[in-house]
Amino acid sequence: MTHSNPAQPNPSSANPDQSLLSPDSLPFEYSITRAPRKTMVIHVRHADVEVRAPQFVSTREIREFVTRHREWVVKKLAEKAGQDAQRLSLTDGGNIFYKARSLTVRYVADTREHIVVTDRDFCIHGRRLNDDVAARILQRWLLMQARSILPARARALAGYLQAGPRLKEVVFRKTRTKWGHCTASGRIQFNWLIMLAPDAIIDYMICHEVSHLLHMNHSRRFWAVVESVCPDYRVYVKWLKKHEHRLWL
Ligand SMILES: [Zn+2]
Numbered sequence: 001m002t003h004s005n006p007a008q009p010n011p012s013s014a015n016p017d018q019s020l021l022s023p024d025s026l027p028f029e030y031s032i033t034r035a036p037r038k039t040m041v042i043h044v045r046h047a048d049v050e051v052r053a054p055q056f057v058s059t060r061e062i063r064e065f066v067t068r069h070r071e072w073v074v075k076k077l078a079e080k081a082g083q084d085a086q087r088l089s090l091t092d093g094g095n096i097f098y099k100a101r102s103l104t105v106r107y108v109a110d111t112r113e114h115i116v117v118t119d120r121d122f123c124i125h126g127r128r129l130n131d132d133v134a135a136r137i138l139q140r141w142l143l144m145q146a147r148s149i150l151p152a153r154a155r156a157l158a159g160y161l162q163a164g165p166r167l168k169e170v171v172f173r174k175t176r177t178k179w180g181h182c183t184a185s186g187r188i189q190f191n192w193l194i195m196l197a198p199d200a201i202i203d204y205m206i207c208h209e210v211s212h213l214l215h216m217n218h219s220r221r222f223w224a225v226v227e228s229v230c231p232d233y234r235v236y237v238k239w240l241k242k243h244e245h246r247l248w249l
Pocket of ligand 1: 212218
C-alpha cells in the first residue's frame with residue numbers, strides 16, 4: 001500500500017513524530033514514523049497501525065491518507081486478530097494445530113515424559129509440568145520425529161534427482177522465519193516445528209530444499225524440478241501461506 005507524493009508539501013507543519021493520534025472518524029489509533037522515503041505506507045502489525053511518511057507530508061495529509069484507506073486497515077486488523085487467536089499457545093488448555101487439526105493442549109502428570117495425541121487433545125505427559133517444561137518435551141518429541149524422517153527422505157530424494165553427492169548434511173534448527181534452508185555447500189537445515197504440519201507439507205518442504213541442491217534460487221528451472229517430484233506443490237505453498245502462523249512457537 002503506497003501513496004504518491006502529495007501536491008502541496010508542507011514542511012512547516014507541526015511534526016509530532018511517533019505521536020499517537022486518535023481521530024474521531026477512525027475506529028483505530030495509529031502512530032506516525034517519519035522516514036526518508038518518497039511515499040506514505042501503512043503497516044499493520046498485530047494491533048498496531050503505523051504510518052511511515054516522508055518529512056514533508058503534513059499530519060493533516062497523513063490523516064487524509066489513513067482515512068482513505070480505513071476499510072483496508074480495519075480488514076487487516078481483523079485478519080491479524082484472527083491469526084493471533086489461532087496462534088500456538090503451549091499451556092494447559094491452550095491450542096495447537098497438529099497435522100491440520102486444532103487440538104487442546106492438556107498437561108498430564110506422569111513419571112515418564114511423552115506425548116499422546118487423541119481426537120481432541122494433545123496431551124503432554126511429564127512431571128512438574130509448566131509451560132517451559134512442556135515446550136522442552138514438545139521440542140524433544142518433534143526433533144526425534146524430524147531426525148528419524150527428514151535426513152533419510154532428503155537423501156533418497158537427492159539420490160533420485162542425481163544430486164546425492166551434493167547433499168553434505170541435514171541439520172535442525174528452530175528459526176523464527178524459515179521452515180527450511182539450503183546452502184551452496186550442500187547443507188540443508190530444517191525447522192523441526194515443520195513436524196507439526198501434515199505429512200504432505202513435510203514432503204513438499206523436503207522436495208523444496210533438496211531441489212535447491214540443483215538450483216540455488218527460485219527460478220523457473222527450480223520450480224520445474226520441484227514440480228517433477230511434487231506435482232501439486234502449489235497447493236502446499238498455499239496451505240503454508242494460509243496456516244503457517246499457527247505452527248510457530
Ligand atoms: Zn527456497
